[in-house]
């Protein structure tokens with residue numbers, strides 16, 4: 001049966017570690033595999049890093065840039081070259097491709113989120129393989145995905161993928177970084193409940209050209225599996241593993257999806273949006289939301305943090321500051337400061353108008 005596959009390849013698999021040179025045979029082999037999977041009527045998305053790494057190589061820079069502006073400029077050099085390489089290779093196999101550059105802002109507005117969804121669906125119908133990267137040149141710090149592992153998980157959630165493959169320069173996840181801990185134990189299978197409490201030394205540094213190490217891949221696995229997407233970490237030098245995994249072979253580290261994923265709108269609230277503030281809740285409100293599936297009323301709010309507008313996303317925290325949920329607010333921050341702790345029937349007197357009864361309606365609330 002045709003499936004929707006999102007395949008993310010990191011800089012560490014696209015370039016040689018020592019020289020930063022393109023790993024051409026590796027890329028060609030990935031292109032062949034993805035084309036075959038497409039020809040078997042699967043919907044295929046490639047999320048490709050490499051713009052910064054390839055830009056560095058083009059400009060003969062010995063290491064990744066540190067400043068934001070330099071990184072953005074180098075990504076602009078590298079992205080064009082990256083797409084040219086893909087287009088040459090895919091064109092040999094007569095496989096059309098498309099470039100999609102996203103920023104977090106594009107997934108924040110419901111309308112652009114839905115537009116992005118529609119564009120992917122049209123591309124699938126046209127038999128195209130979309131190639132996605134972060135739009136590094138325009139993304140500002142607070143609105144960056146920051147790494148393509150997170151971006152690929154959000155894309156997998158957006159296109160309602162069946163599988164997310166995170167291809168990297170190790171064959172799977174280990175209990176610790178196998179480079180520095182030779183005794184690290186391989187992790188083969190992770191159930192949805194194990195993932196919540198999984199303890200590994202994941203490192204956040206990455207290889208010389210990559211970013212994030214395993215920490216961002218684990219975070220991506222959490223996002224994707226909670227959206228119902230089966231996630232696999234495996235070696236980028238062996239793209240031929242992909243069809244084998246689809247046929248049920250136990251390769252890499254496989255993360256089972258959550259059995260009851262959130263619906264598309266709730267996934268957008270949970271992962272598409274950037275929280276603009278925090279509301280601290282009393283114990284009763286925490287219980288009502290976590291156990292009772294109730295809406296948030298002003299009475300349960302003890303403290304408001306940040307400046308935000310109506311319909312912005314905020315984090316809901318318990319008295320210790322632990323995030324318990326996220327949601328879209330019906331009042332702005334200064335209004336909530338005035339009505340927090342009050343009964344809903346007191347709101348009109350304080351604000352001078354009759355707003356909605358709930359501060360966050362349960363349809364706009366997602367548990368953490």
Ligand SMILES: Nc1ncnc2c1ncn2[C@@H]1O[C@H](COP(=O)(O)OP(=O)(O)O)[C@@H](O)[C@H]1O
Pocket residue numbers: 009010011012013167168169170172173174175176177178179200201202203204205206207208209210211212213214215
């Ligand atoms: N627990 C772990 N298991 C496996 N690899 C790990 C772990 N912790 C850190 N790493 C490191 O993460 C690196 C891959 O991350 P990164 O360089 O960001 O890759 P990519 O460019 O593919 O995103 C590996 O080379 C490995 O050394």
Ligand SMILES: N[C@@H](CCC(=O)OP(=O)(O)O)C(=O)O
Pocket residue numbers: 009010011012048049050051052053075133134136146147148149206209210211212213
């Ligand atoms: N957008 C950046 C990707 C940065 C990134 O996440 O890199 P990696 O850790 O190699 O997947 C680029 O194209 O270089």
